[in-house]
Amino acid sequence: MSADELTRHQEAFAAEAAEVRDRADWEALRVRWIGRKQGIVRSLLAQLKDVPKEEKRDFGQGVNRLKGTVEARLAELDEELSRTERSLAQEAAAVDVTLPGRHPHLGTLHPVNLVTQHIVDIFIGLGYSVAEGPEVEDDFHNFEALNFPQDHPARDTQDTLFLEDGRLLRTHTSPVQIRTMLKRQPPIRVICPGRVYRHDNDLRHSPMFHQVEGLAVGEGISLGDLKGTLEAFIHRLFSPDTGVRLRPSYFPFTEPSAEVDITCPFCRGDGCQTCSGTGWMEILGAGMVDPRVLENCNIDPSIYSGFAFGLGIDRVAMIRYGIPNIRMLFDNDERLLHQVRI
């Protein structure tokens, strides 16, 4: 093929390629130029046999060049068309991915019970078991066995709610400790969560609230063991850097008894309004089980010793979730409850 002829073909192809608008145009162009049956390139190659021998080489090279040009340009056009097609498809399927997702409606657990579960988990980890008992109790389990003698002023501090039949609503979960010790001999390690009741009703007190008490009885259990257990517990419940302080105090069922303070979780011990500037917050009561209590439960205090502690769960929930008034815990306002993460 002469150079002129080649140039003519190439110019003709370029002009046609410039007119391609869509996939159909492209397909028509491809068939017309490199189609297997009647493509221009094909028919040029078919002419090769009639070309004089001395021109064959040039002709062949010319056709091949043309073929190369056509194929390269077709590939280019194919890529351009694909790009356009993709973007059209995308446009058709596009959504606003910032629209809100549809949440499944999940419930939540009550803050008091979440805290209870946390505490129970900690003590199960320390090898304790869970013990429970009735909320309506008798005098023996709630007071007498716990070394609150009849007509003793220590009972005044308990503000008991009595039933007309002479029984009472338990003022603490300690009766569960008594029931446990009456049932089993040491070693005993139990944790007793539950509802308790007092004749008390104001911003800081509710006639019904929640307590968890722990009891460990065995040979050689010491005040140091109580201290260590409370520290382990408080460090897990609050944070590992929480300070723990035991102050001697008095409860009829333990001796020695202690009030347990933690560094104020709000000011971390610097002193704030919540802790009255002391940097400390009284959080639980504890002590070594009084030998009279052990004897009342048929456990020999000359062999066994033990410790017990009690904690108001509602108070911990209030601290943890920043709830200022105990009654808010029992309003059951879903706007508040739904903020508590499980």
Next chain:
Amino acid sequence: MEFSFDWICQYVDPEEEASAVAERLTAAGLAVEGQEVRQGDVIFDVDVTTNRPDCMNHLGLAREVSALTGKTLTSPDTDILEVEQRTADVAEVELQDATGCPRYVARVIRGVEVGPSPEWLVKRLASIGQRSINNIVDISNFVLWELGQPIHAFDLQKLSRAKILVRRAREGERLVTLDGEDRELDPEILVIADAEKAVALAGIMGGLDSEVTESSADILIESAHFDPTRIRLGAGLLGIHTDANHRFERGADPEVCRLAADRVTSLVAEIAGGQVLAGAVDVRNSSLDWQLAGQLDLRRASTFGGVELDGEQAVGWLEGIGFEMEAESAGVWQVGVPSWRYYDMRPDPTRPAGEPQPAVFEADLFEEVLRLHGFDSISSTLPDVGGPDAGSSAGHWRREGVRRHLAICGYTEAVTFSFYDAEAESRFPGIGRQGTPLLLANPISELYTVMQRSLLPGLLEAAEFNLRRGAGSVRLFEIGHLFPGQDCEELEAVALVAGGGMGTAWDRHRDYDLFDLKGAVESLAARFGLELRFRPADLAGFVAGTGAEILAGDSDSAVGYLGQLAHEDAAVPLFAAELRTDLCQPGAVQAVELPSRFPAVEVDLTLTHAESTAWADLADEIEAAAVQDLVEFGLEVRYVGEGVPAGAVNTTLYFLYNAADRSLTQEEVNERHEAVRHRLADRFGWKGST
């Protein structure tokens, strides 16, 4: 309780600032909760626990300070110049109730001049907020705050035949007390009487007629010991609380009576003049044995405390607070308990005061050593008891399971009070009720008088609270105890209240209905492997025709109930259920049924049947047919409207056929399905209204 630091220092010089002393006291169990500087003095606000009446006075606190600082304690002065005439010649004391009053010490001073107190005395009393009345009354009060012994001074002239008789009040006897109240007495109340009548409430308050006034000349000083229970009973009956009965109820020091009488007498002589009659009339119930002793083994104390205790130090502390230490062997002491700790340390408080007590519990002695040692320096350990305990309990496990399941079902946990008002009691059926409910004897309010026999009143109130605050919907549950009646064990139950539409149109939520609630209940039961049945029932508090009793297993007695609440005021229809949870027991672990590896075939079936035909009957019929390879069936749609005859309903069910060992052919499926179709059509198919 307020105490003056300056006054404490009258008996011990701590050679320390008030704040340092306060810290020591707090660390030893006498919590100084406040310190206030008043007129050059520091006033301590001490929380003295009920077991330490011995520290409800300045000498008692000084004793603690002395033991804690190692500084010497100086007891107050009781020098008295007596005349020849003896007290016993002019006054007579008789203990008719020697249990209620085991000891009575009387002293007489003649010719005193009742008048204002000297400045130091006024100041002392004022520092702890006590008002000055006259020198005699002030001295009595001073000694109470100094030694902890309540004192009463009588005008001797006003005691008929100068007689003191300690007895119970007579039926209907009356006494006008110092506060001007004319009180009717009860035979449970212990009184001080003269030869004719009651003149004072023993250990509580004096009488108006016999009190010391400006015109009194001869006075009788009472320094007695009273039984704590008797005083508490009397004060409780009369509703009186005084500094005197506060101490007697907690147990005063039985051995301080004479010392206190002498102390008062010496101060009276010094301040108000007069002649002190010789000696005292000291009547004591001779059968009383106040001796208390025990053994302290330092090694055992160290084990108990988890701290290495030093013997010399321990002895120093205990002797410092008045214990008598007698070494028995190395590290072992016989310990005598001082009289002022009697009530706190007697091993058996139920034993009558006259009977000797057994040996003091060693833990009582450990406590003393450990509190004086301080808890701060005790190192922290964990109990070495070997092996874990039993872990979670079945009850706890079950409750947690129920809670988590219902939270996943979209229910929010509520906690409401376990008591309600009398009206709430009859609103809902409750579970397991027997006889009358448990009533509170001293309810906090009329709203909380009855122990709950249903959780619904409380939970419904919570639902209403949310709806009132604009919530478009509620879903609440609560787990709590029911108190079914006298002699009945408490029952644990769970209640649910729900209603209203959740979310917006975008959320594609719809209004909650009875079957949403029922589904939550059923899925909860299924979680515990429990199959429930529902029996239509007319239930109090529920819309007629919507209520059902819940039955479990083969039992015919209801374990709960559900329905639509009859609640006209509610913004949205509310649905509720209550169910006992003790049925939700951890079942035996069952192996899973492996799903078929071959494809299942789903076929629908539409049946036109009477509206009155219950779904349960259709379901039972299909179950009864025991169709081969039918692995599941269920309700797809219920339709009433065009094309369905009046009184009938179209129920479309789906059936899922699947064989474990092969793919079922269409013919096989058709054959099985036709059999069901005929069975259902024959039994329930619409045959026109009859």
